[in-house]
Amino acid sequence: GTSADRLVLTNPTGDNGSAAIYSQNTAALTWGEYVDINLTSFDGARGIYGLSLGKSAMQNVRIDQSQKGKTHIVVVAEYGGSMYFDDSLLVLNGEQSYAFGIFAWRTSTAYATDSMISMLGNPTVVGEYVANMSAESGSNVRVDRSMMYARGSHAVIALANQANTKLYLNGSTVAAGIRLGAKAQPTDTPNWNVYGRPVDAADAPVSGPAGYVATAATQTYAALATGDGAVYIDRDRNNTPTSIVMMGASQNDALYSQAKGTVYSRDAIIETRAPQSNGARADSTGALVLTGNQITTLADQSNGIVLQGSGTSLSAGAAPTSNTIVTRGAASHAMRAEGGAKLALDGSTNLVPAAGSNVSGVGSAVLSASGAGSEVNVSSAASALLIGMTQDTTGVNNFGALADGGGKVDFAAGASTGGTALMATTGGTLVFAGAGATGAGSHTVVDTASFLDIAGATTPVAIGSLAGAGTTTLGASELVTGVGTGSAQADTVYSGVITGAGGMLTHDGARMRLTLTGTANNYSGTTTVQQGSLRAGATQAYSAASPHVTLANGLLDLDGFSQTVASLTNAGMTRLMQTGSGLPTKATQIPPSTTITTTGDYVSQGGSLVIGTELGTDGSPSDKMVVNGNVVNTSPTVINLTNVGGAGALTTAKGILVVQVNGADSPAGAFVLAAPGQAGGFTYTLV
Secondary structure (H helix, E strand, O other), rough: OOOOOOEEEEEOOOOOOOOOEEEEEEOOOOEEEEEEEEEOOOOOOOOEEEOOOOEEEEEEEEEEEOOOOOOOEEEEOOOOOOOEOOOOOOEEEOEEEEEEEEEEEOEEEEEEEEEEEEEEOOOOOOOOEEEEEEOOOOOOOEEOOOOEEEEOOOOEEEEOOOOOOEEEOOEEEEEEOOOOOOOOOOOOOOOOOOOEEEEOOOOOOOOOOOHHOOOOOEEEEEEEEEOOOOOEOOOOOOOOOEEEEEEEOOOOOEEEEEOEEEEEEEEEEEEOOOOOOEEEEEEOOOOEEEOOOOOEEEEOOOEEEEOOOOEEEEEEEOOOOOEEEEEEEOOOOOOEEOOEEEEEHHHHHOOOOOOOEEEOOEEEEEEEEEEOOOEEEHHHHHHOHHHHHOOOOOOEEEEEEOOOOOOOOOOEEOOOOOOOOOEOOOOEEEEEOEEOOOEEEEEEEOOOOEEEEEOOOOOOEEEEEEOOOOOOOOOEEEEOOOOOOOOOOOOEEEEEEEEEOEEEEEEEEEEEEEOOOOOOOOOOOEEEEEEEEEEEEOOOOOOOOOOOEEEEEEEEOOOOOOEEEOEEEEEEEOOOOOOEEEOOOOOOOOOOOOOOEEOOOOEOOOOOOEEEEEEOOOOOOOOOEEOOOEEEEEOOOOEEEOOOEEEEOOOOOOOOOOEEEEEOOOOOEEEOOOEEEEEEEEEEOOO
């Protein structure tokens, strides 16, 4: 044909496998230009068929496959056959399995440039896919600078299946789950300005992704590698990147690898707009090799990159650069391991998301590990997760790391959370190990039946704040709360268990309060309040096995709940009286009776002891300190008395007990009153 007078071939007849253009054997070569091929009636017809080293070279060919039956292949190369296309249009309406635009099979080759391949079909059988282009059984397919569109469910733009099979997609435009121009009847003459192209609701052409209209498509993929096959996505020779837009109703991933298949993608611009539609996913021993991609997911439960299953892998390949990952929907994580998958982030492999990455949906995390055996491991080389990657840094909506369902996020030696909030829930575990691992600035939530484990840390582990009802395992390490400014919150409550042989707890948050309400804390290392306050929210919330220390700016606040500790060194403030509801009167508070008891010594280092006392006659109710060891005095403790409803009365016997020392040594002058107590004209002094 010519540009003015095209050659038209219509409906080859015969058995399944009939073709409009057919070449076979080594010497066979078909060449065509300005050819229209219309396949509108026969079930199983091929447009162009190259068999047994047969070759076809086509330019400006338009193929319309409008029959909605089974086993339709627009272009097929088989047993070493070769197909070459340029500036052509291929539109396929396959409704069932074995419907392909370009199909290279059994060590064959197909190559298309500057063309459009569109799939209008909508298969209804789950697991039976149609593909714009497919390479199988050791074949190669390459498509450059082309447009690939799919409208219906179970469609794959680029499919590579079986060992030694490769499919290349370079500098092309890909979109799936979008409305495409169609014909009212299979036998209608197509309007090639619209047919197979993206259109709006009125079937008018749209110029770009902003105008795409979603269909009800599900389970579609831009690239699928399976059975040891490989899909390669890259820039073209003009340095133009491949762009991918996934729409439809749900479950429409851009990149998908499974069953030992591998998807390689470099510098692609990827966007998914439907729920449960990931930027890149690997399961069932699939592999992803990703570098320099821009991945954006806009809907709920749509991860940037997700590994599913113990045999999956993620790497960055040669000459890697970091991927930029942005998620906008709820429960949409930047990087996720689930189903026993292992995700290792090492800065040397550039798998840590690039600057400009961001998660903003409710319940979304930069890193997520979900399910028993699933792990995300952050190495020292990976360094900080940028706090800018979470839209909300307080943990109300977003997290730097989320471990749930038995999953584990592990920060190794030297790794940092960068101040992002951390969450362990439904059996998940947050781990800090080695030297220098830190969560400084990170608000850390450990939910019921979930875990924070620092037993493997060889240097103190800092976090911003601690909340939740789970278990914190110190081992022999030290947990330092209240450090940094990132997502740290002013006041938090922890009702869980803190345990560990020799483990230490240090609160270092200026103007911050950590309230402990769990009653099973049993760690034996020192509890140090450097700044801020460590408050009791229940009787015996402090570990009875732990020596407690208050430094000059620290407050040990019992707030009306009696506690036993191994020993107490007081250079700051120890406050026994109830203050959580303000300064109560006798009518609104139970009589003061809070006791702090040391099984060992009390070391006075110039701190203060704040107690409430009903200033009355002998034996009136009072908060008190009970020391079962000795009192060691390096600087006197100042006792601040607050009268709680006492009217004043004469004491004639032993007075009101405020400090009881049961040990052998209690030096004179170890305790002094800040000021005498006054009530009803009576003055109370310390004897």
